[in-house]
Amino acid sequence: MPELYDKWQLKALSLFESGKTDDVYEQQTINGQPYLRYMKAMYMTKGCVKCHGILGYKNGDLRGGVSVSIPLAPYLAAAKDTGRSILITHIAVWIIGLFTIFYMAYKTKQMLTQIAYKALFDELTHLPNISLFKNRLKQVFKQAKRDQNYKFAVCFLDLDRFKNINDSRGHRVGDKLLRALARRLNKLLRPGDTIARMGGDEFTLLLEDIEGLEEAITVSERILDSFKKPFDVDGDEIFTDASIGICMILDHYKHSDDMIRDADIAMYRAKSLGKGQIYVFNPEMHAFAIETMKIENDLRSAIEKQQMEVYYQPVIDLQKQSIEGFEALLRWQHPTLGFVSPERFIPISEHTGQIKELGLWVLEQACHQVREWSLQFNPDQEFSIAVNLSGVQLVDENLHTKIEAIISKTRMTRNKLNLEVTETALIGYIDRVNKVIRKIRESGISLSIDDFGKGYCSLTYLQEFDFDILKIDKDFIQDMGSEGKGLQLVRTLMLLARDLKMNIVAEGVETEEQLNRLKAMKCPFIQGYYFSRPLPVEGIYQLLKAGCHYDTNKLLQNNPQIQVETPKTG
Ligand code: C2E
Ligand code: CA
Ligand code: CA
Numbered sequence: 001m002p003e004l005y006d007k008w009q010l011k012a013l014s015l016f017e018s019g020k021t022d023d024v025y026e027q028q029t030i031n032g033q034p035y036l037r038y039m040k041a042m043y044m045t046k047g048c049v050k051c052h053g054i055l056g057y058k059n060g061d062l063r064g065g066v067s068v069s070i071p072l073a074p075y076l077a078a079a080k081d082t083g084r085s086i087l088i089t090h091i092a093v094w095i096i097g098l099f100t101i102f103y104m105a106y107k108t109k110q111m112l113t114q115i116a117y118k119a120l121f122d123e124l125t126h127l128p129n130i131s132l133f134k135n136r137l138k139q140v141f142k143q144a145k146r147d148q149n150y151k152f153a154v155c156f157l158d159l160d161r162f163k164n165i166n167d168s169r170g171h172r173v174g175d176k177l178l179r180a181l182a183r184r185l186n187k188l189l190r191p192g193d194t195i196a197r198m199g200g201d202e203f204t205l206l207l208e209d210i211e212g213l214e215e216a217i218t219v220s221e222r223i224l225d226s227f228k229k230p231f232d233v234d235g236d237e238i239f240t241d242a243s244i245g246i247c248m249i250l251d252h253y254k255h256s257d258d259m260i261r262d263a264d265i266a267m268y269r270a271k272s273l274g275k276g277q278i279y280v281f282n283p284e285m286h287a288f289a290i291e292t293m294k295i296e297n298d299l300r301s302a303i304e305k306q307q308m309e310v311y312y313q314p315v316i317d318l319q320k321q322s323i324e325g326f327e328a329l330l331r332w333q334h335p336t337l338g339f340v341s342p343e344r345f346i347p348i349s350e351h352t353g354q355i356k357e358l359g360l361w362v363l364e365q366a367c368h369q370v371r372e373w374s375l376q377f378n379p380d381q382e383f384s385i386a387v388n389l390s391g392v393q394l395v396d397e398n399l400h401t402k403i404e405a406i407i408s409k410t411r412m413t414r415n416k417l418n419l420e421v422t423e424t425a426l427i428g429y430i431d432r433v434n435k436v437i438r439k440i441r442e443s444g445i446s447l448s449i450d451d452f453g454k455g456y457c458s459l460t461y462l463q464e465f466d467f468d469i470l471k472i473d474k475d476f477i478q479d480m481g482s483e484g485k486g487l488q489l490v491r492t493l494m495l496l497a498r499d500l501k502m503n504i505v506a507e508g509v510e511t512e513e514q515l516n517r518l519k520a521m522k523c524p525f526i527q528g529y530y531f532s533r534p535l536p537v538e539g540i541y542q543l544l545k546a547g548c549h550y551d552t553n554k555l556l557q558n559n560p561q562i563q564v565e566t567p568k569t570g
Pocket of ligand 2 (some may be wrong): 327388420450
């Protein structure tokens, strides 16, 4: 056997010789490196024998072998990598598997939490919702039933004019205002009290373990007091007010939910008393709530059924000692409720939007009527007519076009038409109202700021809208008796109006003393019971016919047939 072969190859050849195998492979370390060695046996063929036969070889004899040595290092490295990869993959699959299990559990928990949250909390303000509030109330209610000394109150809070803010500034602003309010309320209450959002702009408060009604009123006053500060919404200052109804636990309650209903009724009553009021529920108020629903319903057909009538109250020019014009005041004679005060039905009609129709109806009646009186009794000067505009009407961007249509229909002299807007109607949605008011101003119609002094006395509004007339609220006129605040305020308002080149009408003049004080201050125009109550068309007609331009009391004494409005009670 040639010495061409190494040890391993010789071993392989001997295996070939034994006839056990034709090839051999084995892993070996050569120079410290792993190799795969392979050797294949070679046998004599006929061709080979031709030459090698002389050496004694026969066809089929083992001739030798060919071998290869393949370095295994790269393969082993690759295999190692593959192994590691497989291991990593396994671990990853496990981790993902475990993570998925935990994630799913977490998500399920989160979902359940969310469902529970949605069921109990208000999404917008994150305050408890009506369900959670009712639940809490039920517990407290039970406690109070067990312990007679345990007192608590339910307060129902509703924003004034929220609908207007929402309509004029958009829902986004409305939502932000509600969130800001929720934050403010949270700060104002004790930690143990519950505030919930019922929906819209309605909130309920549960004041637990209080001393008595006074405490509930004090808390409510503190809340209303906080409304003097504006709400900051996107850098804009929004003023608003709220009305609060309070219901204290009473023996007659069988279900806790009834207390929410009654606090709501009290809130409605508070609203009807004006903005920013508090009212405490008493059992007789159920009747009031039912009446409110009736008014709301019957208002829809009141014009059509001819139950509405416009009354006119003369505005006196003190220098000329004659009637300068009138203010149109709406009256409603209800078939079963009798005379319903505008202070009762106007807020309801504002709430339902009915005021838009009513307001335009009054405007048309008044323009038509006053034009007629002017032509008949005062063709040179013509009487002025003041018509009240509600804030709800002012939000209508087409208001100006509607007013123009009435002016041309009734042929009213435009500069004798005077639209009265209250300060509170402007607050909260000044941007939108701005456009409408400007259009009215540009068309030559004059504009009054009504009840000035009753609200915020904002000088901004006076400057912004360039009013022609400032009407001083009757409360101040009636508070002028002594050298009190009323007198000072009226004096200041007079100076202010003169500075801003506005005319002044003092409202609610009832006594000679008030008249004399106003005369001394050189107040140009006055309006009040002292001269005349608001009268129906016939009453004013008689007044003008008698040539009595001044003292209606005398006229009424002489003409008892003139119908005068039912005197106000309370
Ligand atoms: P206002 O615009 O401030 O009208 C003046 C109110 O004071 C009238 O009450 C009038 O009758 C009353 N008044 C006049 N002189 C005196 C007085 O010497 N002493 C007292 N104590 N009161 C006097 P009225 O007619 O009950 O109207 C109440 C309010 O209802 C009005 O206040 C006005 O805000 C609203 N209103 C009345 N008619 C309309 C209307 O057609 N449209 C709108 N939007 N509001 C109206
Ligand atoms: Ca008025
Ligand atoms: Ca007024």
